[in-house]
């Protein structure tokens with residue numbers, strides 16, 4: 001059978017690196033997995049209230065049936081309540097599509113746009129966007145973010161990259177892979193451009209409650225332009241394996257009703273998202289989220305520690321992350337980032353992800369999670385530091 005040429009073009013560096021990691025592991029080397037943004041792989045756990053709600057969902061509520069394709073109506077109402085409670089935005093429950101994680105929402109959106117459509121995406125970017133776009137012949141056009149300004153978006157570059165084919169613009173805030181949190185005025189500047197050029201704003205807010213200093217605001221709360229918001233429970237409810245996310249369209253003038261219908265049409269062919277999980281999440285989505293104070297405290301401490309250790313190593317530098325759980329250090333050495341990451345893996349057992357897997361501005365960088373406990377990071381970074389000392393002969 002011939003294989004789809006579009007499949008051969010897709011990549012997902014965050015998991016692709018595991019193929020090499022498993023080879024190294026077979027040699028008996030201890031590995032430090034710093035590649036996947038999964039808090040449950042470290043000392044974070046899904047809140048007990050969510051676990052209890054799932055037991056109740058399958059026993060008392062017997063929510064073992066298929067749900068509506070667009071999602072359980074109780075959950076959609078709770079999503080409306082969540083966004084109102086947290087950010088003051090008014091959503092329409094009929095414009096919420098519940099998906100198997102934000103990943104499925106990205107797939108459905110990409111599959112709904114006409115081939116050849118241009119979508120502006122930040123560079124560096126979470127790789128699923130570029131891969132799903134490639135798969136569906138959508139052109140992801142990267143706009144710069146500025147490392148020297150803690151990876152804030154370059155507003156002029158966004159303007160310069162707009163062409164007659166540009167239909168949408170993606171914001172990932174808080175950001176994966178850079179750990180940046182955009183101040184409301186930057187988000188407003190971007191949405192103003194979207195308004196001026198008639199672009200749909202796609203706003204990935206999956207890390208919305210994971211910021212270390214506050215100051216974050218949801219995109220839709222800052223503008224009246226149409227916003228297609230993406231969110232889910234993987235990160236803020238510490239439950240990535242539950243696979244639950246959603247897309248919601250805030251589009252008062254119904255400019256994008258054709259897109260919404262296309263997305264719903266696709267959602268019907270995959271029947272529905274997982275019903276018990278939807279039922280459980282509906283019960284707790286608007287619970288007190290005070291457990292996140294401790295989560296953010298730990299993340300800030302770990303992110304600061306990681307960046308400090310990196311900045312002590314010659315040839316490397318890192319901005320201090322402000323949210324999410326990643327650091328994206330720069331490699332100022334005459335070595336390609338993929339080669340660097342593979343060398344680090346083989347010699348130290350530390351699994352980072354090569355930055356070029358995150359688009360053009362990812363080159364000469366690598367991504368690490370800042371999720372492990374300090375003592376684990378310390379052990380891994382001690383090996384890494386030694387490796388860097390031996391490599392340090394040829395700083396650019």
Ligand SMILES: Cc1ncc(COP(=O)(O)O)c(C=O)c1O
Pocket residue numbers: 037100101102103104126172175176204206231232233234240243244245
């Ligand atoms: C920015 C961003 N969007 C989407 C996703 C996918 O999330 P989900 O687990 O909901 O599919 C991730 C996962 O790391 C992410 O970092």
